[in-house]
Amino acid sequence: PENIGIKAIEVYFPKKYVDQVELEKHDGVSAGKYTIGLGQEKMSFCDDREDIASMALTVVKQFMQKYNVDYKNIGRLEVGTETMIDKSKATKTFLMSLFEESGNHSIEGIDTTNACYGGTSAFFNACQWIDSRAWDGRLALVVSGDIAVYASGNARPSGGVGIACILVGPDAPLALEFPLRGTFMEHVYDFYKPDLSSEFPTVDGPLSIVSYIKALDYAYLGYLKKLELAGESESASLSDLDYIVFHSPYTKQVAKGFGRLLFNDFLRDKNNQKFALIKDQFENETLESSYHNKNLEKAFIQLSKEAYSLKTTPSLLAAKNIGNMYTGSVFFGLASLISSIPSSQLLNKRIALFSYGSGCAASLYSFKVTGDLSDIAKNLDLINRLNDRICVSPPDFENIMSLRQKTHNAVSYSPTGPIEELYPGTFYLESVDSMWRRKYNIA
Ligand code: ACO
Numbered sequence: 001p002e003n004i005g006i007k008a009i010e011v012y013f014p015k016k017y018v019d020q021v022e023l024e025k026h027d028g029v030s031a032g033k034y035t036i037g038l039g040q041e042k043m044s045f046c047d048d049r050e051d052i053a054s055m056a057l058t059v060v061k062q063f064m065q066k067y068n069v070d071y072k073n074i075g076r077l078e079v080g081t082e083t084m085i086d087k088s089k090a091t092k093t094f095l096m097s098l099f100e101e102s103g104n105h106s107i108e109g110i111d112t113t114n115a116c117y118g119g120t121s122a123f124f125n126a127c128q129w130i131d132s133r134a135w136d137g138r139l140a141l142v143v144s145g146d147i148a149v150y151a152s153g154n155a156r157p158s159g160g161v162g163i164a165c166i167l168v169g170p171d172a173p174l175a176l177e178f179p180l181r182g183t184f185m186e187h188v189y190d191f192y193k194p195d196l197s198s199e200f201p202t203v204d205g206p207l208s209i210v211s212y213i214k215a216l217d218y219a220y221l222g223y224l225k226k227l228e229l230a231g232e233s234e235s236a237s238l239s240d241l242d243y244i245v246f247h248s249p250y251t252k253q254v255a256k257g258f259g260r261l262l263f264n265d266f267l268r269d270k271n272n273q274k275f276a277l278i279k280d281q282f283e284n285e286t287l288e289s290s291y292h293n294k295n296l297e298k299a300f301i302q303l304s305k306e307a308y309s310l311k312t313t314p315s316l317l318a319a320k321n322i323g324n325m326y327t328g329s330v331f332f333g334l335a336s337l338i339s340s341i342p343s344s345q346l347l348n349k350r351i352a353l354f355s356y357g358s359g360c361a362a363s364l365y366s367f368k369v370t371g372d373l374s375d376i377a378k379n380l381d382l383i384n385r386l387n388d389r390i391c392v393s394p395p396d397f398e399n400i401m402s403l404r405q406k407t408h409n410a411v412s413y414s415p416t417g418p419i420e421e422l423y424p425g426t427f428y429l430e431s432v433d434s435m436w437r438r439k440y441n442i443a
Pocket of ligand 1: 030031032033034036037038116154155156157158191203204205206208209212248249250252253324358
């Protein structure tokens with residue numbers, strides 16, 4: 001099979017959001033801390049009517065309807081998520097209820113978990129299944145997303161909710177570039193979820209930021225090496241990448257990441273004319289010496305500003321307006337790019353994608369645009385959908401967060417969130433019975 005990759009994308013995000021300007025005022029932090037400091041405008045959230053299984057059901061059903069895919073034609077279905085409602089039963093198994101009517105129970109793949117990276121691993125698995133002798137000719141679905149919620153405090157405004165469904169197969173307009181991939185993994189306690197009774201992560205914020213940047217460094221260097229080995233570039237650099245989609249915990253981190261790529265280019269080619277202005281100042285810096293160097297960070301954000309606005313800003317539409325979606329973030333980045341740049345302009349371009357999951361696991365890889373993406377953009381209808389939401393006041397947002405906290409893991413429970421505040425067609429949690437069995441319905 002040729003051009004294995006993404007054939008279509010659908011996304012789902014909840015109808016409710018809180019405005020970051022209002023949240024700044026309500027939290028009593030300085031004006032601009034969330035909007036400029038974190039680079040966020042709006043944050044999606046959901047009440048007790050939605051969980052990871054309901055959201056996965058919503059996005060898959062919506063996807064299959066929009067693209068009119070036959071349920072029998074799916075041979076693999078994987079879920080990448082770190083949002084758990086069960087330590088054993090995979091979210092994938094809930095999705096099998098959608099396949100019941102078709103009689104298709106022959107579907108490989110299961111859940112993959114490591115912070116924000118599970119969806120990337122699931123996507124690689126799906127592509128490699130199609131590229132292997134195990135492939136039976138059918139298509140694969142990858143479902144990737146999370147409910148990102150933090151305890152009240154400084155991490156809370158970096159939450160969000162969103163889930164993506166991707167159709168993977170041959171002859172894809174977004175073709176994965178085998179074997180162009182750089183990966184970095186190591187053991188680090190930056191963000192993790194050891195308290196199984198809570199929905200919240202345990203976070204070392206400053207460490208997570210350095211860990212993200214370090215993983216980016218080595219994934220990027222690994223990727224550049226592959227570009228050179230493949231004969232795609234003699235001296236690989238940012239200029240080999242037309243667009244770069246990043247995992248976005250908040251968009252300011254992405255700007256820092258982009259600047260960091262340019263710093264890597266600088267270390268590889270200090271005498272290049274484009275670094276003339278900053279060469280003396282940063283001549284002796286190394287990757288390791290510079291993780292906490294704010295002046296260097298600022299200088300490279302500044303130096304990369306124009307390239308950033310061309311290559312990366314168009315992919316941040318959803319991230320700015322929804323927030324972090326953990327495993328969903330990178331696929332919402334692709335969806336945003338497709339929604340922001342005309343398909344004709346994307347044709348034959350290389351789109352690189354950086355995925356970071358705390359703990360940590362990270363990869364930088366790329367797609368070649370080999371076909372028309374305008375139908376996907378039309379079906380996504382992202383801009384209109386982002387504008388068709390309910391703005392909730394910060395006090396109401398906090399009440400809903402407390403409700404989720406109180407009812408997390410509840411047994412013999414009926415959620416109370418208003419069903420009329422969901423988009424029509426959204427799956428919602430109707431009840432949890434005395435054996436923790438969840439029942440869903442459709443709004
Ligand atoms: N106007 C403009 N900028 C401001 C303002 C203001 N009024 N106030 C603060 N800022 C800036 C700060 O200078 C800082 O900028 P910098 O990043 O360039 O240093 C930025 O806003 C953030 O302010 P801090 O005081 O550093 O923020 P705080 O420590 O309160 O929280 C943090 C930030 C640690 C990222 C927190 O939101 C968090 O823990 N989030 C979850 C972890 C996370 O997302 N990590 C990222 C990678 S891992 C992952 O994807 C989960």
